Amino acid sequence: MDWDNIEPDRYRLMNKNFTPGRAGHQIRYIVIHHNAGCLSIDQIWQVWQTREASAHYQVDVEGTIGQLVNDTDTAWHAADLLRNQESIGIEHANSAGPDADWPISEATRESGAHLVAALCRYYGLGRPAWGVNVRPHSETGQTSCPYRLGPNGEYGNAYITRAQYWYDQMGSATPTPAPPKETPVTDDQTALLRQIRDNTADCRAMLMALSAQDMGDPGVTGPYGGWSQTGYRTRTDLLGAIGEAVGVPGARDTKKEK
Incomplete structure (x- = not known):
């Protein structure tokens, strides 16, 4: 991985289930996911051939980083159009399944955290921080993803600490680029959606997680319901x-x- 220029270990670009471009929106933050499966870069590409979903990056169990959607395009990962247009999605493979409660290998977590730091540097997002420029998938819908990797999960604090470490290390040799200018909002509905999203994301994520646990989800195994x-x-x-x-x-x- 070329961290300074955001060149992945592998390209396995999707041919469907993403949107070219970002409709004029700037990248504002990174959304963290886990696979709920032990998937390689090729395997998750295959999954997204038959499922209307995608993310920009997949970090496999050995820490290899694959790019599936270009940063300049909109991946379908955050269950919300505006969030998709303003974010980069990173998927992390699990090293075992539901019987082991979806663990994630140290190699995967380390590469993922380093990728977060590199993206924050490259796009001028600032030092990585949960709820600011790094957000869990669970903010956007009825899901526990990224589960143990989220801000309240077993790995969450160490993950963001490592991302901050790598961000600081990169800063010793690479100046922080100027933050991109925000695209002026001219659509009143988009502005309202952004305000509602930013002000209520934490409350909604909590309520949706409780709802998912209390009601269950018969289509998903493990801790999702x-x-x-x-x-x-x-x-x-x-x-x-x-x-x-x-x-x-x-x-x-x-x-x-x-």
Whole structure:
């Protein structure tokens, strides 16, 4: 990886499921994801051939960085058009699956943090910081992604600390470029969406995460739905399990049946 010029280890550019250009928007921050899978650069390319999604970068389990969408184009990763247009998405491969609670290797975390630092330097975004120029995917929808890699996850604090370390190291040899000028907002609706997004992102992320855990998501396995301390059962699942255990007629532990 050429950190100064943002040249990845590999190019595996998408041929669909992204939008050319950014409709005049400047890059303002980076969105962090995890795969919820142990995917290589080629494998995630294949996934996005049949799924309407993409991100700019994939960091594999060995720390190799692949580029799938050019920085100048809009990847479909943040579940919101304006966020997609104003951000760069970085996916991180997991080193094991749901039985191990979706760990991420040290090599992946280190390369990902270094990439965050390099992007912040290159685009003049400032020193990496959660909630400022580095944001979790969970801000934008009903998802726990990036789970253990997010600001409240097991790896989150160390990840951003390493990104700050690399940002500072790069600063010793490379001056920080001037921040890009904001494109003047002429569309009242876009301005309103930006204001709502910036003022309510944290509250919405919290509420959506609680909703995802409490209601569950039958289409996704692992910690995405339900509560970890109940074996990823929702509160309704837990009442059914307790009812079956104490002999309440009709009560069933549906998680056990699966």
